[in-house]
Amino acid sequence: TQLLEQSPQFLSIQEGENLTVYCNSSSVFSSLQWYRQEPGEGPVLLVTVVTGGEVKKLKRLTFQFGDARKDSSLHITAAQPGDTGLYLCAGEEGGNKLVFGAGTILRVKS
Amino acid sequence: GAGVSQSPSNKVTEKGKDVELRCDPISGHTALYWYRQSLGQGLEFLIYFQGNSAPDKSGLPSDRFSAERTGGSVSTLTIQRTQQEDSAVYLCASSWVINQPQHFGDGTRLSIL
Numbered sequence: 001t002q003l004l005e006q007s008p009q010f011l012s013i014q015e016g017e018n019l020t021v022y023c024n025s026s027s028v029f030s031s032l033q034w035y036r037q038e039p040g041e042g043p044v045l046l047v048t049v050v051t052g053g054e055v056k057k058l059k060r061l062t063f064q065f066g067d068a069r070k071d072s073s074l075h076i077t078a079a080q081p082g083d084t085g086l087y088l089c090a091g092e093e094g095g096n097k098l099v100f101g102a103g104t105i106l107r108v109k110s
Numbered sequence: 111g112a113g114v115s116q117s118p119s120n121k122v123t124e125k126g127k128d129v130e131l132r133c134d135p136i137s138g139h140t141a142l143y144w145y146r147q148s149l150g151q152g153l154e155f156l157i158y159f160q161g162n163s164a165p166d167k168s169g170l171p172s173d174r175f176s177a178e179r180t181g182g183s184v185s186t187l188t189i190q191r192t193q194q195e196d197s198a199v200y201l202c203a204s205s206w207v208i209n210q211p212q213h214f215g216d217g218t219r220l221s222i223l
Contacts, residue, residue: 092209098153
């Protein structure tokens with residue numbers, strides 16, 4: 001089973017600051033997904049990246065897939081309290097099995 | 111319903127008892143997945159179904175765990191002789207077909223006393 005390492009594990013920042021979350025692996029994934037999860041709820045898909053070097057933007061969120069398709073990053077510009085949550089990256093393994101990172105807990109203080 | 115529905119939302123039981131968790135996927139979704147999320151950890155893949163068949167059972171942690179899906183819709187995950195280490199949130203997801211985005215339910219929080 002391929003492993004995904006996320007960093008940092010926990011991030012506490014002030015409203016308006018920028019941040020980046022990293023997702024790294026030594027293995028290649030056919031695609032990589034980012035999810036956001038709030039307490040008591042299931043993860044909600046934010047984006048799927050498929051092509052090496054791909055960059056996708058979702059309002060203040062920018063997602064990048066590494067050229068070798070082994071790593072990805074999520075950058076949030078001007079974070080808001082509503083961005084608070086658990087951010088999970090997940091790589092697609094063979095047979096449509098998703099391998100998840102341990103997650104990054106983001107807390108944005110107003 | 112509009113989303114993936116899981117029941118019960120919370121389950122507390124004594125060690126050694128059997129539990130059954132239910133997942134009702136989005137109507138029309140042919141693929142269904144079960145994951146386990148322990149405190150402070152990411153999601154651990156357990157099993158997935160394409161229709162009623164489960165091509166990959168390698169994620170089930172022990173032979174106390176089993177899952178079935180009938181009629182291409184509702185799935186149940188059964189844990190026999192529960193142990194304290196089984197305590198976790200069990201999440202179900204479904205997708206229209208495999209390799210399509212997965213939509214998650216809100217999970218069942220299982221606590222083994």
